[in-house]
Amino acid sequence: MARREATRAAILQAAWDLAHEVGLTGFSLRELAGRVGMRAPSLYEYFDGKDAIYDAMFAAGSREFLAAIRGALGGDVTDPRSALRAAMHAFLDFATSDPVRFQLLFQRSIAGWEPSADAYAPAVEAYELSRTSLAAHGISGRRRLDLWTALVSGLAHQQVANDPGGTRWYDLVDDAVDVFLSHVGTTTDPDAIRP
Amino acid sequence: MARREATRAAILQAAWDLAHEVGLTGFSLRELAGRVGMRAPSLYEYFDGKDAIYDAMFAAGSREFLAAIRGALGGDVTDPRSALRAAMHAFLDFATSDPVRFQLLFQRSIAGWEPSADAYAPAVEAYELSRTSLAAHGISGRRRLDLWTALVSGLAHQQVANDPGGTRWYDLVDDAVDVFLSHVGTTTDPDAIRP
DNA sequence: GTCTATACTGTGATAGAC
DNA sequence: GTCTATCACAGTATAGAC
Structure with a gap:
């Protein structure tokens, strides 16, 4: 009904x-x-209870996150630098545009509560989407991806936690992408850098 | 008494x-x-209540954090690379050795609670200590420091959240330092990069 | 199928007896 | 200082009105 x-x-x-x-x-x-x-x-x-309400909120936020990432990666950019900048900007935009939603999705802030696998699924899909998109630009390897996620989440976390409403870390996105790409350029064999 | x-x-x-x-x-x-x-x-x-207990726990953790940073920066290393590696390793060690303490100190995980200024003071001092230490190695400028804190907190956050007990992001510390230093080396004028 | 009144358990916190 | 008793509030379960 x-x-x-x-x-x-x-x-x-x-x-x-x-x-x-x-x-x-x-x-x-x-x-x-x-x-x-x-x-x-x-x-x-x-x-079913308050936890179920949190779960439905998480599911909605998770779908919005997937949409944001999809939108950022769906453009017709061809060079890696533009693609990475778009992806990182999208993540920071998503984080700063609704810090409460960001807190629900990316920080374990509700005591003893965890999202269900169903609610989490779109977020996983967003990660996979980023992974394949980076791979399409020749960027692969677990260590590189982990450094990338650390950079993205670090910038977003610092921005939301220490300069809410500002752009202090947001303004570092382009630098961060440059830094990451120079790292990718100097390390050829993805996962054999430090075995 | x-x-x-x-x-x-x-x-x-x-x-x-x-x-x-x-x-x-x-x-x-x-x-x-x-x-x-x-x-x-x-x-x-x-x-005075549960919040006061959290505050005392935060104060203790904050002092331990300052001690950890002080220990890492107090060595007689002279080159920037070693100093940065020591600092980042110290932060990751601190985070992974007690994730609950890390959560209390660096994630806003307790509903509606904030540490008092007194409890927070040692953490501020640790940040200032890092700042002067980096400056002593010729690394200064708010943007560079912000990128550094984003890198450090990003690695720690990812490690604790997505690979507790493991070393997946811990093993990226040396890479992260290399990446950061190459960025420092290619940007000479600290805060005038993107004014 | 929707919604309510009622009540149960557990929480942080307070008042006052000893 | 430490206790018992109690408070207001929380999430939640149940029974039943419509």
Whole structure:
């Protein structure tokens, strides 16, 4: 029934609103229910509990992340430098445009909660997409990819944590890509650098 | 009185034990009190509440972090490469040797809680120490330092989050230092690269 | 199928007796 | 100082009204 899905969507929207206002764990089910004109127990008709609501939020964020990465890699850029810059910019844009969502997706900030495999799947697909895209530009090897992910996540983490709303680490993206590419250029055999 | 400080220390040790067993937010004050042979309200004689306990844990971890950085930078190494490697290794060692402590110090993982300025002070001093140490090796400029912190925190974060107990990103430290130094070598004017 | 009232357990925190 | 008792609030389970 469409009615049920509409109510689920309304609950999720209210949950995102509350998360932006008081933090991911700063609201109770009674508050959330109040936002959609219900009492707390009624929420259990639509979600199995608060964790299930977090999981649905994670799933939505995960799909948005995949879309963002897909959009950044889907252009018709041909040179590696432009492709890497687009990918890294997309990640930083995604992180800074909604720090709460970034926190939910990429930091383990909810006590004792972990996303389900289903909710996580799009994020995994986004990683695989990045991997194949880098490979298409001749960049492969686990060590190189790991250095790449460390660079990307490091910039995003520092930006969100230490300069929210600013561009202090965002402005380093082009430098970071240059640095990474010069590393790739000087190490030919992907995984045999330090065996 | 020494008795009071001894009890405080016993409570903190029990808190660390519990944090390692069930996570930073996975234990209650009743459990914690039980570990030291008390009832929960008695803890309030020694700490103002759970947040104050987290703050004392943060302060201890912060001091340990400063000691680790001081130890890494205090050697008599003269060349920048060795110094940077020592610093980065120290950070990764610190992160992997106690992921719970790392989580408390470097990830905002406790809902609505922030460390006090006093508890944070040693961490600030560690950052300043790194900054002056890099400057002593001719590496200065906010952009370069920001790229350095992004690299360090990115490697540590990825290691702890995606390969706990392993060395997948730990093994990239030397590469990361090489990459960073080649960047430093190709950009002469620190902060005027992209004004 | 939706929603409510009610209540159970556990939490951090407080008040006051001893 | 340490206790018991209690509070307000949390997430959640159940029973039942419509």
